[in-house]
Amino acid sequence: MSGPRIGILALQGDVREHARALSAVGARPVEVRRAAELAAVDGLVLPGGESTTIGRLLRVFELLEPLRAAVVAGLPVFGSCAGMILLARDVVDGRPDQPLIGGLDMVVRRNAFGRQVDSFEVDLDVDGVEGPPVHAVFIRAPWVEKAGDTVEVLARVAEAPVAVRQGPLLATAFHPELTGDSRMHRLFVDIVRSSGSGR
Numbered sequence: 001m002s003g004p005r006i007g008i009l010a011l012q013g014d015v016r017e018h019a020r021a022l023s024a025v026g027a028r029p030v031e032v033r034r035a036a037e038l039a040a041v042d043g044l045v046l047p048g049g050e051s052t053t054i055g056r057l058l059r060v061f062e063l064l065e066p067l068r069a070a071v072v073a074g075l076p077v078f079g080s081c082a083g084m085i086l087l088a089r090d091v092v093d094g095r096p097d098q099p100l101i102g103g104l105d106m107v108v109r110r111n112a113f114g115r116q117v118d119s120f121e122v123d124l125d126v127d128g129v130e131g132p133p134v135h136a137v138f139i140r141a142p143w144v145e146k147a148g149d150t151v152e153v154l155a156r157v158a159e160a161p162v163a164v165r166q167g168p169l170l171a172t173a174f175h176p177e178l179t180g181d182s183r184m185h186r187l188f189v190d191i192v193r194s195s196g197s198g199r
């Protein structure tokens with residue numbers, strides 16, 4: 001039995017690390033740069049990078065509208081860091097006109113942890129992830145400023161949600177692809193399988 005085909009948006013960011021983590025949990029990773037490639041996946045990862053740049057590239061590659069439509073149609077998507085921002089319905093401290101995909105009923109604050117703690121690492125208990133805490137790497141990360149009632153908060157740093165799920169949409173402010181621990185990817189692949197689009 002082969003695993004679900006999981007696309008990784010490959011316009012910017014750490015695509016290779018996500019591919020490795022997805023393979024480790026039995027999925028088949030494929031790079032996505034075009035709408036036709038998007039149409040052929042069972043789930044999609046939006047990697048970190050710069051959300052403003054990725055948003056602009058989504059327009060250039062004519063992927064923004066197809067992605068919005070895919071999310072509305074129920075495609076499972078996992079956004080990390082900049083990918084979390086792209087899944088938000090609104091962003092605080094974003095650039096004016098920064099394109100978002102939306103889908104997750106949340107407002108995020110971009111670069112929320114500020115300059116002093118630009119990047120940091122912390123061990124986090126994440127709901128839905130068994131075993132020891134997840135070692136979470138934050139790099140100029142956002143946090144969730146406001147979340148709707150149907151958004152499940154899976155982990156927090158201080159008071160701020162940094163991992164959330166709403167139906168088939170999963171988002172983390174941290175970078176689970178950088179630590180060699182593929183449990184967040186396993187959680188996403190389980191979401192893809194149970195959403196019915198996994199083959």
Ligand SMILES: NC(=O)CC[C@H](N)C(=O)O
Binds near residue numbers: 047083111142
């Ligand atoms: N590591 C990251 O993805 C950083 C996100 C970046 N600060 C942004 O606003 O998009």
